[in-house]
Amino acid sequence: MAPQTLSTQTIYTGRIFDVRLDTVSENHIEYTREIVVHKGSAVIVPLFEDGTVMLVRQYRHAAGEYMLEVPAGSLESEEDPATCARRELEEEVGLRAEKLEKLTEFYVSPGFVTEKMHLFLATGLDHVGQKLEADELIDVERLSLPEIRSMIADGRICDAKTIIGVLLLSSGI
16 A cells, blocks of 8 residues: 555745655554655756767855756746756757757655656757856856766766766767
């Protein structure tokens, strides 16, 4: 028998995510879980014809460091992931894609976060200029796949969505 949610209470409402407290019953045992509720996000691997990929470098406060990663962004309410991917690609990186192909989707950390990431490959890229929001301080870097794989291997890139995207792309999926 599947677990049942007995009650749910929103204990924090934020701009990017909410937090709720759920009481669950499973096999006659009751327990509580704190859940971070996120609308989901789109992740984009922008691949140029020469085999290079455009990455973004930005400060990630939770990690306490600048990170190099593929562009991504949160879904707006009821937004289609592909629409979000196209919007974020243009806003963060200043590119438009002729072709957008969904590679996969995955949960960030399903033990406590509802966020599902939708991973896309973007090709046929045209530069249109970044459209950053006031609090987005983003630099872009264009690197080859071997360079990126080397940076993953030695820990210079440690962002999960980037690792997943680059490894899927490198494996030919």
